[in-house]
Amino acid sequence: MEKRSWAEPYRIKMVELLKMTTLQERKVAIKEAGLNTFLLKSEDVYIDLLTDSGVGAMSDRQWSGIMMGDEAYAGSRNFYHMRDTIQDYYSYKYTVPTHQGRGAENILSQIMIKDGDYVPGNMYFTTTRLHQELAGGHFVDIIIDEAHDADSEHPFKGNVDMDKLDKLVAKVGADKIPYVCIATCVNMAGGQPISMENLGEVKSWCNKHKILLVHDMTRVAENAYFIQQREKGYQDKTVKQIVYELCALTNAATMSSKKDAMVNIGGFLAMNDEALYEKSCELVVVYEGLHTYGGMAGRDMEALAIGIKESVQDNHMQARVGQVEYLGEQLLSEGVPIVKPIGGHAVFLNARTILPHIPQEQFPAQALAAALYVESGIRSMERGAVSAGRDHDTGKNFMPKLELVRLTIPRRVYTQAHMDVTAESVIRVMKNADKVKGLKFTYEPKMLRFFMGRFEEVS
Numbered sequence: 001m002e003k004r005s006w007a008e009p010y011r012i013k014m015v016e017l018l019k020m021t022t023l024q025e026r027k028v029a030i031k032e033a034g035l036n037t038f039l040l041k042s043e044d045v046y047i048d049l050l051t052d053s054g055v056g057a058m059s060d061r062q063w064s065g066i067m068m069g070d071e072a073y074a075g076s077r078n079f080y081h082m083r084d085t086i087q088d089y090y091s092y093k094y095t096v097p098t099h100q101g102r103g104a105e106n107i108l109s110q111i112m113i114k115d116g117d118y119v120p121g122n123m124y125f126t127t128t129r130l131h132q133e134l135a136g137g138h139f140v141d142i143i144i145d146e147a148h149d150a151d152s153e154h155p156f157k158g159n160v161d162m163d164k165l166d167k168l169v170a171k172v173g174a175d176k177i178p179y180v181c182i183a184t185c186v187n188m189a190g191g192q193p194i195s196m197e198n199l200g201e202v203k204s205w206c207n208k209h210k211i212l213l214v215h216d217m218t219r220v221a222e223n224a225y226f227i228q229q230r231e232k233g234y235q236d237k238t239v240k241q242i243v244y245e246l247c248a249l250t251n252a253a254t255m256s257s258k259k260d261a262m263v264n265i266g267g268f269l270a271m272n273d274e275a276l277y278e279k280s281c282e283l284v285v286v287y288e289g290l291h292t293y294g295g296m297a298g299r300d301m302e303a304l305a306i307g308i309k310e311s312v313q314d315n316h317m318q319a320r321v322g323q324v325e326y327l328g329e330q331l332l333s334e335g336v337p338i339v340k341p342i343g344g345h346a347v348f349l350n351a352r353t354i355l356p357h358i359p360q361e362q363f364p365a366q367a368l369a370a371a372l373y374v375e376s377g378i379r380s381m382e383r384g385a386v387s388a389g390r391d392h393d394t395g396k397n398f399m400p401k402l403e404l405v406r407l408t409i410p411r412r413v414y415t416q417a418h419m420d421v422t423a424e425s426v427i428r429v430m431k432n433a434d435k436v437k438g439l440k441f442t443y444e445p446k447m448l449r450f451f452m453g454r455f456e457e458v459s
């Protein structure tokens, strides 16, 4: 097959110098961090692949936008620019700014969910599910089974299993389902897209049952790119057109603009329904700020509006996803077990296979992330049993099928050489995998425990 070049459609005009650390320094740092990469100091990290959230490089145009901030308390010019951009690019008529994605999730969950409701979604996301539960709801996973299989090469592992939706409605009734929440480019499944065809089926299903369809649109542009590459009939459409079409199938959306839209902070809740908008405005003033800024500064809303426009450019997405694929293919060629197909924002290492001697109760993915940091100063993140947490009702640990380490690629930040070093380091850790030990909690937070939990090695 002819190789598709993913070279960056930009050049670098400012650089940020990094501190290089020694093996001894890294051993001390990870111990102080309780073997949790979230608790490392950023200064002690060489290549930071913890997340793609809020860590993208803004363009010169976005930085110019920062200087154009209208910091009026009410009715900032930047809000209207952002609102109009969201309507033009994402189709939604009303926008409520929030400080980031979870601010939008909180407001939506509080308005829509009643005690004892069920909220189906194509795999859980940590903050999304927590807000649903805090509002009294139960999350129900309706993603296709292939999504839970790291080796399945299904091109649309973010798809919904319509049978699972039918079974749920038969069991609990449509009036117990306030909305269906569909993520594009499903994070926890490994950055895997949903097809336009499948989203269309979900839309018809929701129409039939008169249930709202909510879009977790954090990575909608990456999803659109995969549709362009993989789905019949979309080869000649632009990412921009596909993004609009995806959004237009849904009724409302929560957005963490720290991802696709390449800003350091920000998010929003958007919708077409006026009554939902009014209720959201009532709550946003309680939790976030006035409805024309939410938790955002005027300058950040301006940078976000510009970032949305840049995020849907075909050449941007080709380089963005191309870089992730470049890393993934290097690892595959060396026999490293990763989630396939390679995702849109990250490469996910299969910790079960790399560390078969560590039982899941001893958190192999957490141990692997710590080992990778010590080896090379590369920071990754656990996405396995630690992230999955405990069952809200029984208090038992969830034991997800996927026990992964995520190497998340920030947008427009690192070079091909950084990807080479990353691949070399992963391979070195894998060669010494038998030396990695299982872990146990020394401190376990009650909610979102992966952020601040601390661990020690099991002797």
Ligand SMILES: *Cc1c(COP(=O)(O)O)cnc(C)c1O
Pocket: 053, 100, 101, 102, 103, 125, 127, 128, 183, 187, 216, 218, 255, 256, 257, 258, 266, 267
């Ligand atoms: C990051 C993320 C969120 C939450 O957004 P924050 O800006 O981190 O609060 C919600 N859903 C998905 C799929 C995400 O990746």
